[in-house]
Amino acid sequence: MCEFCTKHGEGKKWYQVMEHYSQDLLANPKRQAYIRKFVAGMRQNGGKRMAKLAVIKQKLPLAHRFIRHIGTNLMKKSHFGQVIPLEDALEVVDLVQSITRIACVCRSVTQGRHDARYCLLLGIDPSGLVGDWPELQDNLEVLSKEEARECLKQFDTLGLIHSIWTFETPFIGAICNCDRDCLAYKMQVSGDLMDTMFRAEYIASIDPALCTGCRMCTRQCQFGAVEYSAMDNKCVINRHKCYGCGICRTGCIKNAIELQDTLSPSLILRKGM
Numbered sequence: 001m002c003e004f005c006t007k008h009g010e011g012k013k014w015y016q017v018m019e020h021y022s023q024d025l026l027a028n029p030k031r032q033a034y035i036r037k038f039v040a041g042m043r044q045n046g047g048k049r050m051a052k053l054a055v056i057k058q059k060l061p062l063a064h065r066f067i068r069h070i071g072t073n074l075m076k077k078s079h080f081g082q083v084i085p086l087e088d089a090l091e092v093v094d095l096v097q098s099i100t101r102i103a104c105v106c107r108s109v110t111q112g113r114h115d116a117r118y119c120l121l122l123g124i125d126p127s128g129l130v131g132d133w134p135e136l137q138d139n140l141e142v143l144s145k146e147e148a149r150e151c152l153k154q155f156d157t158l159g160l161i162h163s164i165w166t167f168e169t170p171f172i173g174a175i176c177n178c179d180r181d182c183l184a185y186k187m188q189v190s191g192d193l194m195d196t197m198f199r200a201e202y203i204a205s206i207d208p209a210l211c212t213g214c215r216m217c218t219r220q221c222q223f224g225a226v227e228y229s230a231m232d233n234k235c236v237i238n239r240h241k242c243y244g245c246g247i248c249r250t251g252c253i254k255n256a257i258e259l260q261d262t263l264s265p266s267l268i269l270r271k272g273m
Contacts, residue, residue, distance in 0.1 A: 002198040008170045015164050021096045021123050025171040035167050046109045046183050053193040072195040081165040081197030085246035087269055089152050089162040096122040099148040101141040106183040120175040159220045161245045200244030202259040204237045210256035220251035
């Protein structure tokens with residue numbers, strides 16, 4: 001169980017609490033100011049901070065450990081994420097008042113692409129943000145709940161990792177659909193520079209009786225958590241690397257992979273369920 005579930009979960013997964021998407025939380029002046037400044041800050045400082053942390057980690061590992069601890073705690077208060085499987089992402093859609101598909105700020109920083117529409121704003125009216133967020137001008141699309149569900153399913157087949165993100169915790173304002181081009185991934189997974197998101201409340205496992213060793217799941221996994229045994233001709237999940245996103249299931253034609261809910265072990269999620 002992640003610490004947000006303990007602090008904000010009311011006995012369940014914290015992102016399943018409707019209050020965390022409420023307009024009352026969104027109306028907080030401090031939160032409104034943070035959201036307005038968020039994009040400009042990411043664009044101006046995101047890449048620079050990552051580069052500085054990489055240098056500090058290499059040259060001053062003890063200092064990096066301290067900075068990482070402080071930085072992670074600050075992010076948990078302002079803008080922090082958690083990986084969720086498709087099933088939970090679809091449930092989140094039902095909790096919110098509005099959904100707007102927008103261009104991804106991370107990819108504008110890391111790839112210089114201002115039209116990568118992989119993010120869904122939840123309950124936030126982006127019309128007042130266009131001045132600080134030029135990408136919104138031509139890449140803003142209000143979705144119905146059914147359209148949002150179909151969008152998430154398409155992202156799932158592309159191998160994108162679904163994650164929810166706070167804007168001044170505990171308000172949840174976005175579902176992002178991430179891969180190696182995203183700042184959060186680069187900061188936490190590939191760079192090991194800072195913790196920016198929790199792992200999902202699930203863990204994947206592969207049924208050896210169903211696995212044929214095709215290794216399609218290894219191509220889908222963004223975390224290197226699926227390993228292959230040539231002797232057994234089977235794939236297995238490295239539980240230490242698994243983020244519980246469930247994307248590996250989309251590559252398995254034998255439906256051999258399932259997600260086990262770590263909070264409710266009897267709950268099993270398979271592809272198509």
